[in-house]
Amino acid sequence: MNRIDRRFRELRAAGRALVPYLTAGDPDPALTVTLMHALVEAGADLIELGVPFSDPMADGPVIQAACERALANGMTLRRTLELVARFRERDAGTPVVLMGYLNPIEAMGYEAFAHAAAEAGADAALTVDMPPEEGAGLGAALHAHGLHAVYLLAPTTTEARARRICEAAGGFVYYVSLKGVTGAASLDTAEVARRVAAIRRVTELPIGVGFGIRDGASAARVARIADAVIVGSALVRRIAEAGPAGAEAAARSLVGELRAAMDEAVARGAAGAG
Amino acid sequence: MASIPEPAAPGASLPDAAGHFGRFGGRFVAETLMAPLEALTAAYERYLRDPEFLAELDRDLAHYVGRPTPLYHAERWSRRLGGARIYLKREDLTHTGAHKINNTVGQALLARRMGKTRVIAETGAGQHGVATATVAARLGMRCVVYMGEVDVERQQINVYRMRLLGAEVVPVRSGSRTLKDALNEALRDWVTNVDDTFYVIGTVAGPHPYPAMVRDFQAVIGREARRQILEAEGRLPDALVACVGGGSNAIGLFHPFLADREVALWGVEGAGEGIETGRHAAPLCAGRSGVLHGNRTYLLQDADGQILETHSISAGLDYPGVGPEHAWLKESGRARYVAVTDEEALEAFHDLTRTEGILPALESSHALAWAMRLARELGRDGLIVVNLSGRGDKDVHTVARREGIRL
Numbered sequence: 001m002n003r004i005d006r007r008f009r010e011l012r013a014a015g016r017a018l019v020p021y022l023t024a025g026d027p028d029p030a031l032t033v034t035l036m037h038a039l040v041e042a043g044a045d046l047i048e049l050g051v052p053f054s055d056p057m058a059d060g061p062v063i064q065a066a067c068e069r070a071l072a073n074g075m076t077l078r079r080t081l082e083l084v085a086r087f088r089e090r091d092a093g094t095p096v097v098l099m100g101y102l103n104p105i106e107a108m109g110y111e112a113f114a115h116a117a118a119e120a121g122a123d124a125a126l127t128v129d130m131p132p133e134e135g136a137g138l139g140a141a142l143h144a145h146g147l148h149a150v151y152l153l154a155p156t157t158t159e160a161r162a163r164r165i166c167e168a169a170g171g172f173v174y175y176v177s178l179k180g181v182t183g184a185a186s187l188d189t190a191e192v193a194r195r196v197a198a199i200r201r202v203t204e205l206p207i208g209v210g211f212g213i214r215d216g217a218s219a220a221r222v223a224r225i226a227d228a229v230i231v232g233s234a235l236v237r238r239i240a241e242a243g244p245a246g247a248e249a250a251a252r253s254l255v256g257e258l259r260a261a262m263d264e265a266v267a268r269g270a271a272g273a274g
Numbered sequence: 275m276a277s278i279p280e281p282a283a284p285g286a287s288l289p290d291a292a293g294h295f296g297r298f299g300g301r302f303v304a305e306t307l308m309a310p311l312e313a314l315t316a317a318y319e320r321y322l323r324d325p326e327f328l329a330e331l332d333r334d335l336a337h338y339v340g341r342p343t344p345l346y347h348a349e350r351w352s353r354r355l356g357g358a359r360i361y362l363k364r365e366d367l368t369h370t371g372a373h374k375i376n377n378t379v380g381q382a383l384l385a386r387r388m389g390k391t392r393v394i395a396e397t398g399a400g401q402h403g404v405a406t407a408t409v410a411a412r413l414g415m416r417c418v419v420y421m422g423e424v425d426v427e428r429q430q431i432n433v434y435r436m437r438l439l440g441a442e443v444v445p446v447r448s449g450s451r452t453l454k455d456a457l458n459e460a461l462r463d464w465v466t467n468v469d470d471t472f473y474v475i476g477t478v479a480g481p482h483p484y485p486a487m488v489r490d491f492q493a494v495i496g497r498e499a500r501r502q503i504l505e506a507e508g509r510l511p512d513a514l515v516a517c518v519g520g521g522s523n524a525i526g527l528f529h530p531f532l533a534d535r536e537v538a539l540w541g542v543e544g545a546g547e548g549i550e551t552g553r554h555a556a557p558l559c560a561g562r563s564g565v566l567h568g569n570r571t572y573l574l575q576d577a578d579g580q581i582l583e584t585h586s587i588s589a590g591l592d593y594p595g596v597g598p599e600h601a602w603l604k605e606s607g608r609a610r611y612v613a614v615t616d617e618e619a620l621e622a623f624h625d626l627t628r629t630e631g632i633l634p635a636l637e638s639s640h641a642l643a644w645a646m647r648l649a650r651e652l653g654r655d656g657l658i659v660v661n662l663s664g665r666g667d668k669d670v671h672t673v674a675r676r677e678g679i680r681l
Contacts, residue, residue: 054580055454055566057461058304064448076578102302102565107579129302129565133292154306156468161308179306180466 002148003095003123004171007045008206008227015266016223018043019208020255021099021232023050023066024083025075027244033086035239035251040094042252043259048126048230051080051100058128060183062233066240077104077113081120088121095123097150097171102130102138110141118145124171126150132168139168152176153199155191166203172228175199177211183233187212189221196225216261223262224269231258288602293482293569295602301481303568307461310468315483317388322490327383334379335494338412339368341376343495345502345659351629357649358512358656362632363499363527365663372635372664373495373523374405378474380491382409385472392416392467395474396460398425398453398519399589399637400432401664402476407441417441420459422452425589432668450583453593457567477520478597481568485597492526499659500530512652513538516661517640518558518611519590521597523663528609538610541600542644544586545613555584555591558604558611571598587616587672588636590664618643623666623673635664636672 011017020039024032036047052070056063077100084096098117105113105127117125124147130138132151139149148170153162155178166173175196177187187209196207209222210230222229235254242250288295301311321327335341343364352360365373378395385393393410395417397403403419410417419436423445426433436443449455457480464473478485478492503511514531516524518541531537546554554560557572564573566581574582574594586592603609619636622643627633634642638661645660652658666673674681 054449055458057458057567058465060462061448068449071580076580078578103573103575103581104579106564106570107562107575107577128304129568131301131303131305131308134300134302152305154304154308156306156309158309165305176304176306179468181462184466 002146002171003093004046004097004148007095008172011045016226016262017045017206017208017228018255018259018262019046019048019228019230020044020235021048021050021230023052023063023070023236024080025052025070025073026066026236027069027239027247029073029075029079029083031244031247032083034248036087037090038248038252039255040091042255044094044255046095046097046228048097048099048232049080049084051077051098051104053101053104056101058181060181060233062183062237062240066236077108078116081116081122084120084122096121097124097126098122099126100128102127105138110138114141114145114147118147122147124148124150126152126174128152132165135168150174155179155195159198159202162199163202166205169205172206172208173199173203174208174210174230175226177209180211182211184212186214186218189225192222193225216257219258220261220265223265229258229262288599289482289486293486295485295599296605298570298601299482299485299598300570301568302565302570303481304465306465306468307481311481311483317384318483318487321384321387327387331380331383334383335376339375339379341368341494342498343367345499345506347506348626348630351626352649354629355646355649357654358652358658360645360649360658360660361503361506361511362660362662363495365495365523365661366632366634366638366665370401370405370408371667372401372405373492373526374402374476375408376494376526377476377488377491377522378402378405378409381472381474382413382415385415385474386413388472390470390472392418392471393474394418394420394460394463394471395476396420396453396456397476398422398456398592399668400425400429400436401590401668403441403443404432404435404439406474406476407436407439410441411439418463419443420446420456420463422446422450422456424451425453425456429589429668452583454581477522478525478599479520479567479569479571479595485569485599488522489525489529489599492522493529495523495526495661496528496530499527503659507657509657510534510537511657511659513540513648513658515540515542515641515645515648515658517542517591517637517663518596518600519544519555519593519637520595521600523661525597525599527659527661528603532608539603539608540644540648541609541611542640543611543613544588544591544640545615546585546587548615549613553585554613555586555593556613557594557596558600559613563601566595569598571595571601587619587676588640590635590637591640612644614640614643620673620676622646632662633666634662635666636669638663
């Protein structure tokens with residue numbers, strides 16, 4: 001069974017998944033595996049590992065800068081997979097979702113990528129600029145190696161499209177909570193709740209919500225609505241501000257804060273329901 | 275003047291419904307943009323069949339843009355080269371001085387029909403930015419133009435022109451700070467402001483329907499040229515020559531001739547300092563297939579799929595990708611793609627200026643340089659049409675600096 005499916009099955013009764021995002025190789029390739037373990041110890045349930053790309057069109061300034069730093073450090077798709085393999089030496093259970101853009105995967109070849117990603121111990125790929133209409137080839141290659149293709153849903157996605165996307169998706173679906181790039185303005189919780197409820201009508205897959213979550217308060221609000229809370233730019237910014245020496249402590253501190261806020265929100269929700 | 279190009283040859287009916295030209299093209303964007311692209315496709319398909327829209331477009335092309343543009347027999351230049359007769363399609367004589375306006379007039383009318391109040395654009399040399407700011411001023415729309423910081427510095431006159439026209443010019447400081455990064459930033463703006471904003475893409479690249487839509491707005495060049503050369507010479511030309519950055523002036527000239535198999539189609543890329551130096555802008559000649567900015571096409575990229583920086587004396591050719599229809603025309607063999615260096619383009623720039631009194635854009639000078647070579651090969655019975663896609667006034671500073679002259 002894919003680690004993502006197992007993890008969501010474990011969580012379904014107990015709580016919500018916290019999914020932090022890191023750009024591989026930022027601020028330093030030697031730190032990435034250390035940071036991944038620190039995230040798990042501080043309460044992460046899944047990790048999204050960003051594959052740096054020269055032209056990250058869907059990302060805001062924080063993750064753009066992280067991509068530029070990672071590329072300047074010599075990071076590539078192959079080296080990202082090597083980092084996943086090193087993470088797996090000490091962590092066999094935490095799912096890793098590779099998040100990035102299609103061209104590096106095209107350059108490697110779908111089959112070669114899916115094979116290498118599975119060997120390294122990755123569990124899924126989320127390719128931001130590949131809608132399911134163009135995704136059959138990569139989806140088949142991933143599937144053949146036991147990996148999921150994770151897809152985005154957006155505020156502009158119609159119900160008919162949502163149905164089609166969820167059919168192509170595996171592991172979970174990622175609802176982009178606002179019109180904009182990563183790290184943009186804060187989210188509208190009531191609107192997100194409406195949209196998540198609509199997505200639940202078309203799929204049984206777990207639903208993650210990302211974009212616009214930056215602190216314990218916003219994570220807690222989303223934890224009441226969705227199965228997974230995804231935090232990217234806020235974490236990448238903290239790590240960048242802390243610098244290589246303080247990166248690990250900064251990551252632990254933010255993820256710990258998010259974890260505590262989410263658990264409290266879920267416990268309170270359960271108590272309220274009871 | 276009908277504005278819908280008739281499907282004239284197998285392939286002329288491309289793209290398919292999903293925007294594919296063979297294995298190229300398509301729609302590779304983040305999910306948020308899928309719905310607005312579908313809405314744009316529906317509007318584009320509807321209005322390009324709407325007689326009222328087409329009449330308005332034709333009126334604007336005639337009275338605002340200044341069409342039809344002449345097809346000029348460069349007699350003295352042809353004689354001097356001692357080969358084929360060369361005709362120049364004078365897109366440099368349009369309002370704002372380049373073919374870009376054909377497309378921005380069309381897209382702005384479409385934006386208004388769709389109820390959008392704000393237009394955004396990316397620009398490299400500034401020609402497409404100026405053409406977008408121009409139509410936005412005329413229609414009273416808000417206009418934001420994204421331009422790489424490097425280009426803002428080297429194209430200050432066009433930046434000021436856009437500001438005079440009421441546009442906001444936003445310098446882009448990410449990545450290589452050139453055209454590709456301006457495109458990234460425009461996509462980020464669009465994803466954030468999809469409700470009221472129309473993204474006016476300047477070339478035949480991007481996600482479907484842009485490559486097809488921009489081609490259809492630019493195909494007026496080839497329709498006129500075909501009619502004009504038949505009137506002037508009583509036969510079709512042996513060859514068409516056009517420069518290719520993203521490729522909109524080339525597709526505009528080529529498309530109405532696709533079914534005319536006897537007409538050779540030559541696209542000319544920027545070889546910069548030479549293909550062998552790696553400092554060039556020639557993805558069709560020296561790149562590989564990949565996915566960028568919403569479509570699958572030829573790209574300049576490294577082994578890891580990271581996009582490379584490009585080099586050309588001409589800012590309008592300084593782009594690591596190319597329209598997907600060109601990628602398809604290359605693979606199908608219908609068109610051939612070559613590259614000429616900065617030096618060769620400059621030589622053609624001077625040669626035409628001195629013999630015909632026409633100052634060509636540095637982009638167009640690449641096409642002229644290839645035509646010089648082709649004219650000799652074809653000999654006196656040969657007949658060539660070159661797309662003179664823009665005027666060279668904007669490049670006077672670049673040429674002067676290159677020759678060590680301070681203005």
